[in-house]
Amino acid sequence: xxTIHQWPATLVQPVGSPxxxxxxxEGTSNPNLYWYRQAAGRGLQLLFYSVGIGQISSEVxxxxxxxxxxxxxxxxxxxxxxxxxxxxxLCAWSRVSVQSSTDTQYFGPGTRLTVL
Amino acid sequence: AQSVTQLDSHVSxxxxxxxxxxxxxxxxxxxxxxxxxxxxxxxxxxLLKYTSAATLVKGINGFEAEFKKSETSFHLTKPSAHxxxxxxxxxxxxxxxNAGKSTFxxxxxxxxKP
Numbered sequence: 001x002x003t004i005h006q007w008p009a010t011l012v013q014p015v016g017s018p019x020x021x022x023x024x025x026e027g028t029s030n031p032n033l034y035w036y037r038q039a040a041g042r043g044l045q046l047l048f049y050s051v052g053i054g055q056i057s058s059e060v061x062x063x064x065x066x067x068x069x070x071x072x073x074x075x076x077x078x079x080x081x082x083x084x085x086x087x088x089x090l091c092a093w094s095r096v097s098v099q100s101s102t103d104t105q106y107f108g109p110g111t112r113l114t115v116l
Numbered sequence: 117a118q119s120v121t122q123l124d125s126h127v128s129x130x131x132x133x134x135x136x137x138x139x140x141x142x143x144x145x146x147x148x149x150x151x152x153x154x155x156x157x158x159x160x161x162x163l164l165k166y167t168s169a170a171t172l173v174k175g176i177n178g179f180e181a182e183f184k185k186s187e188t189s190f191h192l193t194k195p196s197a198h199x200x201x202x203x204x205x206x207x208x209x210x211x212x213x214n215a216g217k218s219t220f221x222x223x224x225x226x227x228x229k230p
Contacts, residue, residue, distance in 0.1 A: 034217075043206065043222040044160075059217075090159060104150070105208075105218060107159040 002027035006091050006108040013115055019064075019078040021111050023091030026072065031093040033074040034105065035066055038088040050074060051096065086115045118143040120209050122221035130229045135179075135194040137224045139207035142188060149190040150208040150218075151181055160206065166190060177201070202228045 003026045013019060025031055032051055036044040046059045048066035056066050063082060067075045074091055091108040123138040141147060148167045152160040164175025171183040181192045190207060207221040 044220040046217060049217060088157075092160075104162055104165060106162070107152075109159045110157070112157060 002093075002106065004091060004093055004106060004108040006089075006111050008111060009109065010112045011114070013081050013113065015083055015115055016080045019076070019081050019085070019113070021076040021089055021091075021113075023074040023076075023108055024072055025074075025093045028072070028093070028095065030071060030096055032096055032103075033068065034092040034094075035074065035076050036090040036092065038090060038110075040087070044090065048076070081115045083115050086113055088112050118147065118209050118211055118219050120207050120219050120221040122205075122207050122224045124224050125222065126225045126227065128227040128229060129197045131199055132196050135192070135197045135201065135226065137192040137205050137207075137226065139190045139192065139221060140188055141190060141207070141209045143209055143211055145211045147209045147211050149181075149183060150210070151175065151179070151190075151192050152206045152208060154204045154206065154223075156203075163192070163205075197226075197228045199228050199230065202226055 005024050007022055034049045035047040037047055038044050048056055048058055050056050050068045053068050053071055064078050089111045092105040094103045094105045119142045121140045129135055146168060150165045151163040153163050154160045163179050164173045164181055166173050166183045174180045179192055179194050181190055183190050204223045204225050206223050208218045210218045
């Protein structure tokens, strides 16, 4: 069966510090990978998605970046955090198929980031 | 373009009474629709999905949803609420031509009173 891991689970960082959040998927190959952010009391906003190693698409302008160094590893980074980067970050994966719209996205447990 | 509107940001019901969480969508293409549940500080769990097969979809934990194309709706229902159903619920739409990317509603917080 497939599982998705995220770490750390919680993180408190000062403004201006760097960030690295990691997501890994087990039990599948060549998944689509996604990073979402959920601000307090808000829905989910897609930040990045990736259809393969080194292939990253950004959905919104921001001071965050994403990388996919391995097939099942997805990293979210920042060089200098802002207060507005606080939120709940969720990684997700889905299978790659012709009918990609019907594929379920499976979510990780999330990382709670607080920027002070 | 696609969008999702969850018509109620908060719904409160008593334990044992029916649950109705409303979702309307718009899409230029035939959509796939999903409902997810999120408990506090947890990831999202899939409840059910519609993918152009039967319009009445049954999910986990007694939830079901009906796809109504004429009303562009995909409301989530449960006959009898349980205390453990208290959580946030998200309606999601995906279309094939949008690289399979999902558009999320803003969420509905369900409170279940004893």
